[in-house]
Amino acid sequence: METSNTKVIAAIVENKPGVLQCIANMFRRRGFNIESITVGHTEKKGLARMTITLSGDDKTIEQVVKQMNKLIDVIKVNYLEKENIVARELALVKVKALDSKTRSDAINCVEVFRGRVVDVSPESLTIEITGTSHKIDAFLNLMRSYGIMELARTGLTALSRGAKSISVDE
Amino acid sequence: MTEMSGAKALIKSLEKQKVDVIFGILGGAVLPIYDHFLNSEIRHILCRHEQGAAHAAEGYARASGKPGVCLATSGPGATNLVTGIANAYMDSAPIIALTGQVPTTSANTTYMIGRDSFQEADIVGITSPITKYNFQLKTAAEIPETVKNAFYIATTGRPGPVLIDIPKNLQTEIAEMDFSDKIGIKGYKPRSKPHPLQIKKAVKLLMKAEKPVILSGGGVIISNAANELLKTAEALIAPVATSFMGKGSFPENHPLSIGCIGMHGNPVANKLLCEADVVLAVGTRFSDRATGTLDTFCSSAKKIHIDIDAAEIGKNIEVDIPIVADAKKTLREINNRILKQGKNREDTPWKIRVKETKQQLNQPPNKNDKSLNPKSLLFELRKILPNDTIVTTEVGQNQMWSALYFNALKPRTFISSGGLGTMGFGFPAAIGAKVACPNKPVVDIAGDGSFRMTEQELATSVTEDIPVIVIVLNNSVLGMVAQWQRLFFKKRYSAIKLGNSPDFVKLAEAYGAQGLRAESLKEFSEAVKKALKSDVTTVIDIPISSEEDVTPMVPPGCGINAQVGKY
Numbered sequence: 021m022e023t024s025n026t027k028v029i030a031a032i033v034e035n036k037p038g039v040l041q042c043i044a045n046m047f048r049r050r051g052f053n054i055e056s057i058t059v060g061h062t063e064k065k066g067l068a069r070m071t072i073t074l075s076g077d078d079k080t081i082e083q084v085v086k087q088m089n090k091l092i093d094v095i096k097v098n099y100l101e102k103e104n105i106v107a108r109e110l111a112l113v114k115v116k117a118l119d120s121k122t123r124s125d126a127i128n129c130v131e132v133f134r135g136r137v138v139d140v141s142p143e144s145l146t147i148e149i150t151g152t153s154h155k156i157d158a159f160l161n162l163m164r165s166y167g168i169m170e171l172a173r174t175g176l177t178a179l180s181r182g183a184k185s186i187s188v189d190e
Numbered sequence: 191m192t193e194m195s196g197a198k199a200l201i202k203s204l205e206k207q208k209v210d211v212i213f214g215i216l217g218g219a220v221l222p223i224y225d226h227f228l229n230s231e232i233r234h235i236l237c238r239h240e241q242g243a244a245h246a247a248e249g250y251a252r253a254s255g256k257p258g259v260c261l262a263t264s265g266p267g268a269t270n271l272v273t274g275i276a277n278a279y280m281d282s283a284p285i286i287a288l289t290g291q292v293p294t295t296s297a298n299t300t301y302m303i304g305r306d307s308f309q310e311a312d313i314v315g316i317t318s319p320i321t322k323y324n325f326q327l328k329t330a331a332e333i334p335e336t337v338k339n340a341f342y343i344a345t346t347g348r349p350g351p352v353l354i355d356i357p358k359n360l361q362t363e364i365a366e367m368d369f370s371d372k373i374g375i376k377g378y379k380p381r382s383k384p385h386p387l388q389i390k391k392a393v394k395l396l397m398k399a400e401k402p403v404i405l406s407g408g409g410v411i412i413s414n415a416a417n418e419l420l421k422t423a424e425a426l427i428a429p430v431a432t433s434f435m436g437k438g439s440f441p442e443n444h445p446l447s448i449g450c451i452g453m454h455g456n457p458v459a460n461k462l463l464c465e466a467d468v469v470l471a472v473g474t475r476f477s478d479r480a481t482g483t484l485d486t487f488c489s490s491a492k493k494i495h496i497d498i499d500a501a502e503i504g505k506n507i508e509v510d511i512p513i514v515a516d517a518k519k520t521l522r523e524i525n526n527r528i529l530k531q532g533k534n535r536e537d538t539p540w541k542i543r544v545k546e547t548k549q550q551l552n553q554p555p556n557k558n559d560k561s562l563n564p565k566s567l568l569f570e571l572r573k574i575l576p577n578d579t580i581v582t583t584e585v586g587q588n589q590m591w592s593a594l595y596f597n598a599l600k601p602r603t604f605i606s607s608g609g610l611g612t613m614g615f616g617f618p619a620a621i622g623a624k625v626a627c628p629n630k631p632v633v634d635i636a637g638d639g640s641f642r643m644t645e646q647e648l649a650t651s652v653t654e655d656i657p658v659i660v661i662v663l664n665n666s667v668l669g670m671v672a673q674w675q676r677l678f679f680k681k682r683y684s685a686i687k688l689g690n691s692p693d694f695v696k697l698a699e700a701y702g703a704q705g706l707r708a709e710s711l712k713e714f715s716e717a718v719k720k721a722l723k724s725d726v727t728t729v730i731d732i733p734i735s736s737e738e739d740v741t742p743m744v745p746p747g748c749g750i751n752a753q754v755g756k757y
Contacts, residue, residue: 033377034376034377038314038315038318038326041315041318042318045318045319046319049319079504082504083501083504083505086500086501086503086505087501089500089501090499090500090501091377092322092323092343092375092377092378093377094377095376095377096377188376
């Protein structure tokens with residue numbers, strides 16, 4: 021759940037086994053609270069990008085960035101100011117839809133939130149929704165009345181706005 | 191490019207790093223490596239427990255400034271190294287731990303990684319939070335580059351332990367090996383030069399200071415900056431307190447030396463640090479044992495903090511002028527700038543204050559007191575030992591008494607387990623230090639509890655001909671915890687009695703070492719002199735009172751200015 025204290029950190033890391041464990045270990049050991057981590061390939065071979073959301077005051081975030089920088093497999097770390105980023109999360113949610121009335125109601129909601137129905141069965145709908153974490157929270161609150169059978173959220177991923185990028189020297 | 195086996199490439203890579211000694215214990219998963227030792231000039235010292243091997247590697251590293259290497263087999267061999275690796279991590283010592291691992295693949299058997307094979311342990315996972323970096327090899331061809339990177343990472347920036355896990359099949363695998371010297375690690379670019387603007391600000395603040403104090407930490411020793419520190423202190427007429435890890439970075443017989451700070455710190459250091467208007471902290475991390483509660487620690491002072499590890503800045507203490515750089519380079523810049531201003535300050539009221547406080551609070555032992563008390567013993571020991579003697583300590587009362595009463599005069603001559611507080615560290619570390627510096631006497635100041643934790647290394651010291659001296663301050667209890675039970679648990683003693691077992695003289699003799707007992711200050715002095723002449727390890731057993739406390743002391747939850755008890 022995103023709060024006003026939630027901060028976003030982006031890191032470029034070596035894309036190899038053990039790196040995620042190493043970073044997660046450091047967070048656990050030093051008592052930093054991770055809300056979500058997303059990891060994926062980058063445009064450069066051998067490098068992965070990690071987006072971490074966590075809560076804490078400025079001093080804690082400064083320590084997190086410094087401690088991450090100390091890790092050999094972490095190549096670059098940036099604190100992303102929330103005002104200057106494009107941030108998205110994806111959720112897949114399976115809701116109960118036993119009759120045509122609830123089904124069409126639910127689909128209306130999906131349209132309002134610009135989600136998509138990606139799978140349908142006689143008893144359920146599976147919906148894909150993308151957006152800020154707040155938007156997803158709001159959508160899920162609506163879906164609760166139908167009955168959420170299963171939910172998978174990716175956690176936040178983010179880029180800074182404008183031409184600025186986290187560059188890694190070759 | 192040359193073709194050879196992984197084991198041969200490993201030995202060759204170590205030789206390229208100028209490794210002359212390895213502390214280790216062999217086992218099934220490192221047999222191919224041990225076979226190649228027979229073709230190498232590298233001396234292998236067979237320890238009696240892997241923990242001893244790791245501590246010896248650290249003792250070697252801290253006495254010499256060169257990386258120490260230890261080696262163990264897979265599974266229990268590797269896990270037995272863990273305490274030693276954690277110790278090196280906390281005290282920023284460059285050690286390389288090599289471990290065997292079960293094979294990555296096997297034909298026709300399941301003796302391989304991931305199958306819970308015989309003597310398999312995930313040592314890379316286990317040591318990830320206690321190493322600066324660790325590697326598990328996937329192919330034999332990686333060996334030269336990995337070893338080179340491991341030494342580079344361990345010895346540069348803030349030093350620390352690096353582990354290389356080597357599956358057994360890679361040791362025999364033949365591959366093309368590339369021994370080039372080029373280093374390229376994307377995520378590791380240690381910074382060492384100070385920012386000129388920060389230097390300017392720091393010197394300005396220091397020159398204005400009326401009551402400056404320098405707090406010198408282990409980083410000063412690591413970066414070989416003791417000479418620069420001495421110049422800074424004399425130019426500023428600033429008294430020098432050290433952290434426990436910084437003991438030896440400044441000669442403790444110097445008029446400006448005010449001793450170690452902390453829970454059992456020198457009362458002069460604790461007092462003057464709290465009076466300072468500017469504190470120059472160099473290579474120190476403000477550990478809880480050093481600072482006490484933070485609200486009173488140097489509360490009236492502006493703080494300059496020099497450390498090579500950016501993450502130490504602002505971690506425990508807020509500072510006014512941070513400088514992320516090497517201690518030696520930074521102090522040199524500071525000194526140059528002070529000299530340029532051409533103001534070697536005259537006698538200041540602060541200098542007089544330092545002198546008076548020392549006279550008032552640092553009384554030498556009472557000459558009429560003939561009892562065998564630690565203070566008299568350690569003052570006497572300093573008189574007997576040559577200045578370049580390397581002293582290690584165990585952990586507990588023996589360690590704190592040594593910090594208080596045994597003056598370290600040179601860097602790398604006082605080696606103790608500061609951060610982790612590992613009982614059993616001192617003796618194997620002494621063996622490692624002696625291997626690094628065979629011409630200097632090496633003395634482990636021990637307690638009976640600590641010494642027993644790694645005493646089996648007596649066999650190593652005797653059979654490998656590494657003579658050291660162990661001084662057992664034998665109070666028949668686990669003294670430091672006994673002291674806490676006495677002071678904070680209403681004398682409800684629980685599980686602290688060690689009794690009179692073993693007889694340390696007979697124990698030493700059983701190992702082929704020399705055992706001596708001293709029951710008076712005179713006997714102690716004679717025993718140490720005899721031990722210094724001995725070419726075999728000597729254990730000196732000194733029965734002392736089990737009621738003896740380490741004082742002064744900062745009670746837990748108090749500031750260092752609230753120290754109680756007499757020096």
